[in-house]
Every structure is written in C-alpha cells, then in structure tokens.
Amino acid sequence: MQIVHLNYPSQYQMDLDPTSVAVGYFDGVHKGHQEVIQEAINEAEQRKIKSAVMTFNPHPITVIKKAPLKDFLITSLDEKVNILKDMNVDYLFVVTFNHDLAKLSPEEFVNKFFIEMNVKHVVGGFDFSFGHKGAGKIQYMDDYSNGQLTYSVVDKVTYEGEKVSSTRVRDLLTEGNMSLVSKLLGRPFTLTAKVVHGEKRGREIGYPTANLDVDSSHKLPKIGVYAVKVYVNQQPYYGMANIGYNPTFTDDVERPLVEVHIFDFNQSIYNETIEVEFHHYIRPEEKFNNVEELIEYMKQDEAQTKNFFKIQR
Numbered sequence: 106m107q108i109v110h111l112n113y114p115s116q117y118q119m120d121l122d123p124t125s126v127a128v129g130y131f132d133g134v135h136k137g138h139q140e141v142i143q144e145a146i147n148e149a150e151q152r153k154i155k156s157a158v159m160t161f162n163p164h165p166i167t168v169i170k171k172a173p174l175k176d177f178l179i180t181s182l183d184e185k186v187n188i189l190k191d192m193n194v195d196y197l198f199v200v201t202f203n204h205d206l207a208k209l210s211p212e213e214f215v216n217k218f219f220i221e222m223n224v225k226h227v228v229g230g231f232d233f234s235f236g237h238k239g240a241g242k243i244q245y246m247d248d249y250s251n252g253q254l255t256y257s258v259v260d261k262v263t264y265e266g267e268k269v270s271s272t273r274v275r276d277l278l279t280e281g282n283m284s285l286v287s288k289l290l291g292r293p294f295t296l297t298a299k300v301v302h303g304e305k306r307g308r309e310i311g312y313p314t315a316n317l318d319v320d321s322s323h324k325l326p327k328i329g330v331y332a333v334k335v336y337v338n339q340q341p342y343y344g345m346a347n348i349g350y351n352p353t354f355t356d357d358v359e360r361p362l363v364e365v366h367i368f369d370f371n372q373s374i375y376n377e378t379i380e381v382e383f384h385h386y387i388r389p390e391e392k393f394n395n396v397e398e399l400i401e402y403m404k405q406d407e408a409q410t411k412n413f414f415k416i417q418r
C-alpha cells in the first residue's frame with residue numbers, strides 16, 4: 106500500500122493512477138467502514154484500476170473546535186494504516202485537515218481531491234458529508250463533479266438491530282464490553298504503543314509490566330483488568346492488562362495508565378512498539394490494603410485470564 110500525504114493548498118495534485126476511492130475519517134475502521142472500503146475495492150477490480158482510501162488527519166473536530174481530542178480516537182493513524190494494509194488497499198491518501206481545507210466548497214473539494222487526482226469512482230457512507238460546514242453530501246456527487254466521475258453510496262450497516270458506528274464502539278469501550286466491540290470492529294480492540302519506563306513496582310511483586318505510552322487522544326476501555334493478547338515483534342503472547350490509576354500505591358495519577366503483564370516473557374522491550382488486543386474484561390481496578398492482598402488478586406486475575414484463553418496451567 107502506497108501512502109500519499111496531501112496538504113492543501115501547498116500540495117494536493119499528483120501524477121496518480123486512476124483510482125476508485127473510499128472517502129471518510131473511518132475511526133475504528135469498523136464493519137460499516139469496511140463495507141464502504143470493500144465497495145471501492147470491488148469497483149476498482151471491475152474497472153481494472155487501483156483501489157484507494159482517503160482519510161483525514163488530524164480529526165476534523167480538533168480543527169473546527171480548536172481543541173485537542175481526549176480519550177476519543179478508536180484507532181490512531183498508525184493503527185488505521187495497519188488495518189488498511191491487511192485489506193489490500195493500493196493507495197492511502199492522508200489529507201491534512203486544516204482551516205484552508207475546511208473552507209472549501211463541495212465543488213472545490215471534489216475538483217481538487219477527486220477530479221485533479223485522477224479519481225474515477227467515489228464511495229461514501231450514506232451519512233458522509235464534506236466541504237464547508239459539511240454542506241456537501243455524497244448523494245449529490247453528480248452536481249459537484251459535472252458528471253466527470255461516478256459514485257456509489259453504502260447504506261448503514263447494523264448489528265443486532267442497531268447501526269454500527271464509531272460512537273457505538275466508543276460507548277461499548279466505556280462499558281468494557283469487549284466481546285461486542287470485537288463483533289462491531291471485526292477484530293479485537295487494539296492499542297499499539299511504545300513501551301516506556303514506569304515505577305517498576307510490578308517487577309518487585311513478581312508481575313513485571315510493560316508500560317504503554319498511549320496518546321491522550323486515544324480512547325481507552327473501561328478502567329480495570331483485562332485478558333489480552335500481545336504481539337511483540339509480531340510474535341503472539343498472552344497476558345493481562347491493567348488500565349487505571351494504581352490506587353494501592355499513589356493518588357496523583359492524572360490519566361489512566363496502561364500496564365501489561367506478559368505471561369512467560371522476560372525480554373527487555375523498552376522503546377519497542379507492541380500491539381495489545383483487549384479480549385475480555387475481568388474486574389474493576391481496586392485499592393488494596395497492602396501489597397500482599399494485591400498479589401493475591403493478581404494471581405486470581407492470571408488464573409481467570411488463562412481460563413479465558415484456555416491456557417493450560
């Protein structure tokens with residue numbers, strides 16, 4: 106997959122192959138998004154042209170509201186890239202969302218980001234809007250393009266009678282409902298982050314942890330302990346993760362910490378980037394009276410995690 110970064114007005118036009126492009130922010134790349142992207146891939150195959158996804162960075166809300174996002178994004182840009190690579194998309198267009206871009210009329214946006222970029226077919230979700238104040242609707246693409254490209258609209262995708270949406274996924278993450286999150290995403294919720302130095306308390310009590318440097322804009326699941334699968338240098342391991350404030354040891358943690366204990370693992374992975382899949386919520390975080398009580402609960406957490414993954418003990 107070739108990644109093309111576009112920054113209007115300084116750079117938006119390139120000598121590109123003809124493409125069928127799926128357009129949207131695609132936070133989470135959930136089942137609904139996947140339908141839109143697959144439609145663009147299918148159209149590309151039929152026309153014997155390249156498939157593409159066009160997304161935006163940063164999230165438009167940060168520019169429009171002039172404030173950074175906190176605990177919001179289901180997927181970072183890097184996580185989104187990895188998912189799209191697995192879908193075998195040919196191009197990823199990453200458009201820098203800025204105030205100049207936000208001022209474009211729907212016609213200007215279509216001309217500069219579709220027609221001048223050799224896009225032959227555009228696919229969007231039924232509720233996708235673009236252009237100044239979201240005035241552009243995918244359903245009126247013929248008007249904006251003067252018939253210079255074709256388009257298709259993908260209807261809403263539902264699961265158990267409800268629309269699959271990024272908002273729904275965020276709500277389920279807040280509830281810790283990882284099973285339903287996995288069904289809506291088509292894969293487990295994953296945090297991809299660098300391992301950084303922590304307080305090293307876990308090592309002292311027999312449960313060393315990898316502390317993840319997760320950006321504050323990234324959505325975190327409900328505070329508590331989770332059964333996780335961890336990929337280190339693409340090798341899979343099982344483990345358990347704690348998202349929380351370490352109340353047994355301190356009361357001055359501002360943002361939840363993400364700490365992962367990997368079973369049967371003793372490598373040094375500081376400054377390495379790992380992937381952590383969240384499969385099952387075990388229990389809430391608790392403040393214990395002493396370290397011994399904490400260790401007893403961690404032993405129970407380990408047993409529950411191994412039981413969940415059917416790991417022989």
